[in-house]
Structure formats: structure tokens, C-alpha cells
Amino acid sequence: MPSPPKTYYEQEIDRLYSEIPLRPKQNALIRQSKAFMEKHHSERVELNDLAEAAFMSRFHYVRIFKQMYGVTPRNYLRDMRISKAKALLRKGNPITQTCYDVGYESLTTFSSVFKKCTGYSPREFQKRQTKVG
Secondary structure (H helix, E strand, O other), X not given: OOOOOXXXXXXXXXXXXXXXXXXXXXXXXXXHHHHHHHHOOOOOOOHHHHHHHOOOOHHHHHHHHHHHHOOOHHHHHHHHHHHXXXXXXXXXXXXXXXXXXXXXXXXXXXHHHHHHHXXXXXXXXXXXXHHHO
């Protein structure tokens, strides 16, 4: 469901924040949190913990991360997990094992997120890869 259009004031706040340069320390902390997500993608990664480690409020952390990378931390982690899942499924790994290997705790959640991102269920994706490869 698309979010409602932003008000004039919300748009102005976004514009003002986008024009504020990041302090070097903020930049380094956000880069470290991104590297942490990449290294620990298969573990439970909590947004509050990432924000706390970067010495920022949750709201500020999300805004700065999105300003730097163009995507929210949650979406970055999701996209990275799905990308790794696709690579594992191409190799022929079992779907259930792939689900847990990329950090999902529920096969149902993994399957629905995978389908939303790729247009295919994990099984359909894997079958298509064996026909292509």
C-alpha cells in the first residue's frame, strides 16, 4: 500500500535535511553499521541496536542511512538477504536451509518476502534456474 503524499512541511523538512552535510563521525558510524549488516545478515539484526551503536535515535539513524544509501536499513538488509538467497537457490541449496542461512526465522515470511521481491516463490525461482542453467 503506497504511503500518502507528503505535506508541504514534510517535503521541506526532507529537503532541509538532505542539504545538511554529514559529519565525518556520523558517516563512519553509518558505514560501520552497513558493514555489520553485511557480515551478520544471517543473524537477528535489530534496528534499535544499529541506531544505538551509531549513537543516534532510531528515527535519525534511518534518515541518515537513507540519505547515504538511498534505501532504509530494513530494505537494505532485506534486499541483501534476498540476493544471497537467490545465489544459494541457484546452487541448488534446499529452500528451508536457504531461508535460515540468510537470516529468516520463518519459511512463510521468507517465501512471501522472496516472492514480493522477485515475482517468484523460492521453488518457482529454483525451478526456473534449473531450466535456464
